[in-house]
Amino acid sequence: MEGNLVLQNFLNPTILFFFLGALAKIVKSDLEIPQPIPKFLSLYLLMAIGFKGGVELHSSGISGDVILSLGVAVFMAFVVPVYSFYILRRKFGIADSAAIAATYGSISAVTFITATSFLGRLDISYGGHLVAAMALMESPAIIVGVLLYRYHNKDSDDESGNSWKEILREAFLNGSVFLIMGSLVIGFVTGEDGAKTLTPFTNEIFKGMLAFFLLDMGIVAAKRLEVLKSGGLFIISFAIILPLFNALAGIGIAHLIGMTVGDALLFSILCASGSYIAVPAAIRLTIPEANPSFYIPMALGITFPFNIILGLPLYLWIIELLWS
Amino acid sequence: MEGNLVLQNFLNPTILFFFLGALAKIVKSDLEIPQPIPKFLSLYLLMAIGFKGGVELHSSGISGDVILSLGVAVFMAFVVPVYSFYILRRKFGIADSAAIAATYGSISAVTFITATSFLGRLDISYGGHLVAAMALMESPAIIVGVLLYRYHNKDSDDESGNSWKEILREAFLNGSVFLIMGSLVIGFVTGEDGAKTLTPFTNEIFKGMLAFFLLDMGIVAAKRLEVLKSGGLFIISFAIILPLFNALAGIGIAHLIGMTVGDALLFSILCASGSYIAVPAAIRLTIPEANPSFYIPMALGITFPFNIILGLPLYLWIIELLWS
Amino acid sequence: MEGNLVLQNFLNPTILFFFLGALAKIVKSDLEIPQPIPKFLSLYLLMAIGFKGGVELHSSGISGDVILSLGVAVFMAFVVPVYSFYILRRKFGIADSAAIAATYGSISAVTFITATSFLGRLDISYGGHLVAAMALMESPAIIVGVLLYRYHNKDSDDESGNSWKEILREAFLNGSVFLIMGSLVIGFVTGEDGAKTLTPFTNEIFKGMLAFFLLDMGIVAAKRLEVLKSGGLFIISFAIILPLFNALAGIGIAHLIGMTVGDALLFSILCASGSYIAVPAAIRLTIPEANPSFYIPMALGITFPFNIILGLPLYLWIIELLWS
Amino acid sequence: MKQVKKIEIIADSLEINKILAKLEANGVTGYTVIKDVIGKGERGVRGGDGLSDVLKNSLIITVCEPGQVKAISEAVQPELKKFGGVCLISDAQWLDH
Amino acid sequence: MKQVKKIEIIADSLEINKILAKLEANGVTGYTVIKDVIGKGERGVRGGDGLSDVLKNSLIITVCEPGQVKAISEAVQPELKKFGGVCLISDAQWLDH
Amino acid sequence: MKQVKKIEIIADSLEINKILAKLEANGVTGYTVIKDVIGKGERGVRGGDGLSDVLKNSLIITVCEPGQVKAISEAVQPELKKFGGVCLISDAQWLDH
């Protein structure tokens, strides 16, 4: 792996804005991005990435390869939380294990977006259907997490729990999932033609909006990390080892079904990333016993920066080794 | 009328984002655009459309034709609420009739903006003074509504009412009217030259911002529609027939004074649309007895989607028939 | 001085939006830009101006001239509040004098940004290091203000005061200072290459975002000015004479060290402008006895409009006289 | 500590300035306002409109001497009758400072 | 003026709709909600998450007849037990209008 | 139900963290904060500044045992004296859960 690639990745402005945010928190600056500005930026990012993905899917068409990729994506979204749960159970209670497993089974849209920028800088192409894969991978892990929790926690007072209807709605219709999915469909339906007029909004200012959002993510991530300090080394190392493991699993599958280098990188980062926007809300409602000071900081404070700084060049290095 | 035109209009991304928002509400997704993001987007749209209109007015100049168009625009803004009131009185009380009449006498800026995009896609040109017409048509209906209400409600306790000074301020100086009017003047004063530097902001990202705003409008419209369900068939059919009637009146006048096809379409949509941003606040204050669960959902939940999906191609079809 | 330049400066759209905002307040329109939209716009402006400055500094390099400019900038930031304090003491108490002195020793980023637009319209170039000068000039005045206050107010109850650690943090790490400084460094580190992708966000929509922000500033400035009415003529004339004096001092120094015309104008406007975003928060905390209805309206309601309308062409006229 | 009365008024956001003016006309020198609260009452749901600024409430808190309660209640009563809302009065102790 | 009970409930924002439904099921016809308040309690800090919508509270105020208090408290108690929060009951006078 | 004291503190937003630290130093384990409320008092209008973050208040609610009131009031009094604000104490009942 070229250390150069790591440095180059680190020194791009969007990533640096993430660290500027983290630094603000560390040196105790009062820099703050008040709500709902972060919400505005994140809705924008979801809308833009979904739409762009849909437009690209329109041009490429839905081939057998595309369907195969989507299939393995959904497969991983079901499998990752299961094995993660049993690993986690060695150190955590049932509720926390299920919550963390759901977190890592799902995906982080901003990690994915950062990965597409990373590929863009290196002129490596990728398929628009990976956005569809991302959208499909958000929800299943929530269902699996709740199932695992309920299965192992049978004696708990079932009546007070949420009905399955509510859990499914939380999983498949929460705002982020719905918006990215819907924007993808709109992009797919309207195609290049419809996209033309939206391009300045969805594409040109995109990197800047991403940089702005990462500034806020840096602040929040550093804040969350403080909470985690008490959690000890196990949590931190777990938040690095599990994504590494998941990335490798993703790379393996990608190799097996013959994805391109770009697609393989995106797929591996989907497997490796954990959700800190959509899943926490769903888990708060469905597994209220789980402690949010575990599952949020792990995904946001450790896994996210690890993936975007070291993970991306590392996974790409492995992929290029295997593919060549 | 080409059914094709309806479909093509329906399948453009901005309109689709409106339906995505409505769908979110219908399937009970928790997708939400929290305040003040919608406010930000709507201030942006008013500022951009006003400025662009002013710049165009600067290039075209203020001819006799322009003044004639503005004259009939103001005329319609006074006449529409009067006849609407007497139709409405057959089913509604005085307060509600006056409120709904004011709503339909005024205009919807987003409907107008969507109409300009519609013309843009069909390469039909239109005059910048139509934006001025829109700005002029916002206020008179509020005055007429309050006048009708007070005239027919003489026995009511006059002292507790608002003074005319307050009513005039509400009508002519409410935020939306003031911003669009002011931006128009700024655009007119600065002309092409001044516009150059603002173009990326006011023109290029415009469609994207509109799409984002329509996403929110879809959510809100669907929410409002739920309230209306109880109101029955009369309200719903009224919210379609009245705009149709007003559009035809507008088309007639446009034909009489010899507007171009593009101008006629915009003028008819101004007559046909009802206000759901500026008027509700004014009416809440001046006719507090009127029930907001009538006038808001009618204009927003029924008339708005009707106009942008079926109304636009329908009115254009009629105009092209008459003009050819 | 060409009156033409004043008019031309006045008639550019961004400045006009400031007056539109002020007019809204004066005619009692209910136009309002609710929080955190202004915050969003101001964070955007700081981020964009800092980043652009850093990129330009990257291309120009850090020469001896640049370091000299930065040196005199810091020097002025220490000197201005000192002499301002002693002038102010003739009419104001210790706390208010120290607060106003700190206000005028610091800078206004929006005034600076407006000055760069002004230069842009006249095709006069300037160095990116002036942005660095601006960032460096924000904090020292806060420290000097607090020092002056404590020195002259020895008998006050010292224990209840803030520790120096807190004051330094407020001065050097408050959100605005940190963001502009950080964005500058990021721009400097990434250079032209990194900038390319951010350009549509940081440069192209910049003027429009500035216009939007100035609309809000106009509203707030007019509101603040109302408070000041009671303060009488001294305050108003002071809020014009002090910046004038500071601008002249700046021009003198700029001439001495041989700045270019563009750099000299920016440097003089840095000296002339007063802070109404970063300093008020710092002063509220460190000199709570000072009355915010003096220092905020002076800088925002009088000095800011004076500088951007009359100050800019006036200072440029003087500079061009001296330099030729 | 001083025995005082706490008056809480929940009313349509559009009416707040009018009500505050009435309070000041009746000797109120201090108040606190929480903007943009939502609610439900006899006049239906006020959950915010999302587009226009209608259909939301604000909550005013004003602390006054027991003797002022009567004048204040009488001042706000007609406003609440016309536009809806709630006025609650309770006892509290005010920490001198 | 009428003697009433003021019930204030502070609970996780995600639970608010559930709690409001329970209140309505127990005869509550009017309430006011202040969204997005933050706090600290036995379950740690709820200071907003900044990214997801979790970890913040809402404050519900509902005014009712003294006779309704028992039913209401019993209705919200299990919810508060499970997800945390506070329920306070105090006396107030309601200004008729 | 338990008899408790409800302490409401309205103070400049910039001072809130300092006040919360003092509360915690005096045995307070739970509180709720409503940010960005506006108001008027002896020190003039605090209606938000629109540009900087100054001139607005926050409202802290903390429920405590009657015995804690004295310590808490004494802790916040100097702060309120210096920067302005209000501290109200009233009776309430706490629903156990």
Ligand SMILES: Nc1ncnc2c1ncn2[C@@H]1O[C@H](COP(=O)(O)O)[C@@H](O)[C@H]1O
């Ligand atoms: N019983 C109640 N408890 C708390 N708030 C209420 C109550 N009744 C009404 N409100 C508030 O007052 C507003 C107007 O009430 P109304 O005039 O009854 O529609 C509602 O939107 C609520 O915010």
Ligand SMILES: Nc1ncnc2c1ncn2[C@@H]1O[C@H](COP(=O)(O)O)[C@@H](O)[C@H]1O
């Ligand atoms: N003693 C208290 N006083 C005021 N608010 C409290 C108190 N205890 C808890 N709260 C609020 O209730 C929420 C949930 O409390 P808990 O379930 O104890 O974590 C907290 O986040 C606070 O907003």
Ligand SMILES: Nc1ncnc2c1ncn2[C@@H]1O[C@H](COP(=O)(O)O)[C@@H](O)[C@H]1O
């Ligand atoms: N009598 C009062 N009733 C309610 N709130 C008050 C009262 N007096 C002051 N306040 C609040 O406390 C803040 C500071 O008050 P003061 O220190 O008196 O200027 C004000 O901005 C109000 O929000």
Ligand code: NA
């Ligand atoms: Na994953």
Ligand code: NA
């Ligand atoms: Na109309």
Ligand code: NA
């Ligand atoms: Na200065």
